[in-house]
Amino acid sequence: MSVTVKHLYKSYQGRAVLRDVSFRAGRGRVTCVEAPSGGGKTTLFRILMGLESPDSGAVTLPESCTFSAVFQEDRLLSGRDARYNLRFVLGRAYDETAARTLLDALGLSDALEKPVRDYSGGMRRRLALIRALLMPSDVLILDEPFTGTDAQTRRCALDAVRRYAAGRVTLLATHTRSDANALDADTVRLR
């Protein structure tokens, strides 16, 4: 299974955001998408998830492909606690043990009962990452998932991504080169 992008173009009000983007992301590999801020990473991810259409070009996905994602924004149910947020997307796939393990690893177990609106920015980001990792899917999209994390938590988060990326196509946008290196990621540069 893989995701193939061929000659993708997208512009907004005459401003080209994606210009002739082509790559292939394979299963079990992390593909790191590199671009400066405003360079089209989020647009590319939105096109892959079917939230936007390209001006031209093609995206080839496996039939009935499922996604999980860390969006550019955290997109959490702010009045609810971590468990509810996880159950909301996972439904019957929610596994308390797996959730606990990840929440512990990323330092959120103490805040489990608190509504997410009381979390710091970094905590919200970590919860968004845990939600995406725990959700079974074919493609995992991570749009700057490590924002606001300290060095130690970042290492734990990278470990978790490495573990959960196995068996899926993983696309990662990060500004930190060392993150891509730590995940032994393939690199796609957007022009």
Place this chain on the structure above:
Amino acid sequence: MKRNPRLWTAFFWLALWEGVSLLFGQPLLLPSPLSVAARLAGLLGTLSFWEAVARSSVRILAGFALGCAGGILLAVPASARPRVRQLLSPAVATVKAIPVASFVILSLVWLPSRALSTFIAFLMTLPPVYLGVSEGIRSADPQLLEMARVFRVPLLRRARGIYVPAVLPAFRTAVSLALGLCWKAGVAAEVIGLPRGTVGERLYSAKVYFLTTDLFAWTVVVVTLSVCFERVFLSLLDGVSKRMGV
């Protein structure tokens, strides 16, 4: 001793009422608060009082419940489909604009008088609930809806997690408005339609026989019922909101 501002406000207005009543010196025009309280105490001890209160409450609240259900059921497709919203818009505007008295008289032609207050309460509740719920649904966070779409969250779970918390604040405002309107319009409908053994009929009798003290006492009853039902319903709603993290 700490002064309770609410108590002082109530005391001020009651004292003013008593003063004006003494100034008039005509209990037929303006009975004193004490005589109204005494009459109310007398009414509380009669079975017919409680029967009238129960009958009117059940009918008005049934209309309120039906109005809420109707408003929600119409708001869901109207929020999803602009054409449905356009189709419903003149009907809702008409119901809002037509005077209650016109509806009551018209309804008397169609319905038995015992169903009148239910129908009028239904008409008073439906537009604000419909508009409030529609607004709430449309205010649901588009980013959360997009997230739910990507994660393929089923519709029912999406409704509970995203739409209901978005709708609750607007629904609360609508319900608060509707409950007040229900009691005012519902009792007015009873006064015109005169269904037997209701609060409205008792108010009408008080007016016909110049029992001004009774008129005031029954008015106090209507205001109290309206306030109590509003408080109970809103506190239940606040409990739900709190549980849903709103």
